[in-house]
Amino acid sequence: MTTVANADPSTADYDLLVIGGGINGTGIARDAAGRGLRVLLCERGDLAEFTSSSSTKLIHGGLRYLEQYAFRLVREALAERERLLRMAPHIIWPLRFVLPHDTGLRPAWLLRLGLFLYDHLARLRTLPGSSGVDLRRSALGAPLQAHLTKGFVYSDCWVEDSRLVVLNAMDAHARGAVIRTRTGVELAHRSAGAWSAGLRDGVTGRRWEVRARAIVNAAGPWVGETLGVTLGIDSRAAVRLIKGSHIVVKALYPGEHAYILQQPDQRIVFAIPFERAFTLIGTTDVPHEGPPGAVTISTEETRYLCDAINRSFATRIGPGDVVWSYSGVRPLYNDAATEASAVTRDYVLDLDAPAGQAPALSVFGGKITTYRRLAEHALARLAPSFPDLGPAWTGGATLPGGDMANADFEAFRAAFAHAVPFLPAETADRLARAYGTQAHGIVGAARCLADLGERFEGGLTAAEVDHLVRAEWARTADDVLWRRSKLGLRTSPDGVARLEAYLARHATSGADSTAPA
Structure with missing residues (x-):
């Protein structure tokens, strides 16, 4: 099983370097790539490994925020609730x-x-x-x-919060972004109107440098550390x-x-x-x-x-x-x-853009529901540095797997189950929910359960694992069982060990995993 890598980031300059592979980082990378920017996103762990997979998993306006008179935040979140429901009706x-x-x-x-x-x-x-x-x-x-x-x-x-992150990364990649998981940004400095950033592959240990016209610091809980230590910027904004x-x-x-x-x-x-x-x-x-x-x-x-x-x-x-x-x-x-x-759940975008120097935009706060609008606002703040930036576009665009007629998931689920009668009903339903229209690609030409390869616990098959490695940056059993799914609730320690052994035999190395096929 191999993946097809994007362009090696050591040989290319970028318009935008995004630090952080949570919901805000992947949302900004997707929006920027769709507007024509050359984007590199670096995440030192797995996508959604920390905050973005640890939410209450709700798309909501925030009823209790009304007590804090956060009417703008609630109004924006309720509007986004409707958009996101149409963008990804499967998750x-x-x-x-x-x-x-x-x-x-x-x-x-x-x-x-x-x-x-x-x-x-x-x-x-x-x-x-x-x-x-x-x-x-x-x-x-x-x-x-x-x-x-x-x-x-x-x-x-x-x-499904962590899947929402992955879908944004997949769409960003489809639009030309380079996604590097398990890759840290160690140090960055401004030079000649651009940022030079030192990267380190956390799997192979390889180090190299890239250049970018702007940086987005969407490092989540590490936003302050990234701002002060990695970027060397003194800011009044605090996390x-x-x-x-x-x-x-x-x-x-x-x-x-x-x-x-x-x-x-x-x-x-x-x-x-x-x-x-x-x-x-x-x-x-x-x-x-x-x-x-x-x-x-x-x-x-x-x-x-x-x-x-x-x-x-x-x-x-x-x-x-x-x-x-x-x-x-x-x-x-x-x-x-x-x-x-009582701390605000609203987001704050802190732009550091000294005259004649490359900008850095840091993201403080935010919530999953408003990530798409946050990304639009981030690109608006960076627009003066990119005169040819394309218009906002994400408001009516579906995410991978969400392109079903009339955003009607129930009709899609029934049609998918009819197309795969050999799958247990619970497995067919889970695949439809997790992958939407992309579930057909996982099943492929299979005509019986055996055609999907080795079977793991919880209804997981080798065909699904291969897809997660090839197309969704999964590398470890935790990536598969807890962030791409919640099958960890139904997998024994022996089952985890068997999956880890399969991944060790079939997954590509970190150096070859810059992007899915």
């Missing part, structure tokens, strides 16, 4: 949320007012609006404790690191709806259907003072999330019920808010 889909009213917390009139604003701030709305619900008589109230007698229902969307953690337990209730639960500390916690047999619970908001890399949930955070469920659900849970947890560090713009949960 983004509508989700109904049940908001129980707890008489000891926010009054019912305030919740009703917030939902009225939420409904009407969305200029375009294809999702159902909010309504009241009698939890004593509705099935939606069945999993809840008896004291929760009334509530509200409203709409937002679910997203505030906030850790958010989630737990996963066996399904607490039947159905495809989610719950949004008010807490005594004025925060909210979500309970969301997850991977068919589980419930995802999160998130926490705690200050993070340590290194911004891989982080884990604390005992206190686990207890907080269990307590949140136990205040509202009839079924009680404890730390022993947690089957998986994950944590991420959010790089929020430091607005001097006292409480971590």
Whole structure:
């Protein structure tokens, strides 16, 4: 199994060097490549390895941000919710949320007012609006404790967050961008109107230098370090690191709806259907003072999330019920808010562009829902350096796999299942959801399950693994089982070892993996 590499970045100059392979970095790389810029994106780990795969996995306006009077952010996010749903209907889909009213917390009139604003701030709305619900008589109230007698229902969307990142990288690559995973930018300096940047391949150790007319610092939790150390820029903008953690337990209730639960500390916690047999619970908001890399949930955070469920659900849970947890560090713009949960989720673009010198744009904050608009705003800030920059274009463009008629996923899912009758129904459904129209390419000319090669746990086959290596920059078992999918929930340690052995036999080396075929 081989990949076809893009042009070797050691032999070419670029218009734009993007540092960071999370949602903001890949979104900016995609937008820029589509406007005609020569783009190089470097990510020192895997795509979406840190913050962008550790979200609550929602495309939403942010109902609770209304309490912070963040009306512009909510309005923009609600508009983006509609666009993203059309761009990627396979990995983004509508989700109904049940908001129980707890008489000891926010009054019912305030919740009703917030939902009225939420409904009407969305200029375009294809999702159902909010309504009241009698939890004593509705099935939606069945999993809840008896004291929760009334509530509200409203709409937002679910997203496969790490897959959204990968799809943006794939589209950027298709439009000419060079994507280098496991490649760090060690040091950069301005010279003769351009940036010279030293790169290091984290797999082979090879070092080389590239030139770029501008740099985008989308390094997430490392944005401050990259700005000050790697780029040598002194900026007043500062990042505030906030850790958010989630737990996963066996399904607490039947159905495809989610719950949004008010807490005594004025925060909210979500309970969301997850991977068919589980419930995802999160998130926490705690200050993070340590290194911004891989982080884990604390005992206190686990207890907080269990307590949140136990205040509202009839079924009680404890730390022993947690089957998986994950944590991420959010790089929020430091607005001097006292409480971590009150720090703005809006984004700030910090441009350093001394006269006659190459610019550097640093991205602070942001949320998955507004990544596309953030990318447009980033390119607008850089436009003076690129007189021939093409117009904005991403608002109506689908992402890979999303090009299905009328953005109708249900019709596509049925047609795909009909075309692959030899696949178990669960596997066919998962492939349709994960890859959309590109699922046909994974199955190819196969006419039976054996044609897809070696079988791994959770319905994974060699044909799918080969696709992930060839087209989606996957290199390790974690890349496959936790970021390109969540099959890690259904894979034993022996199954992981077998997959790792397969990858070792078939995957290309880091030096050959600058881009998918």
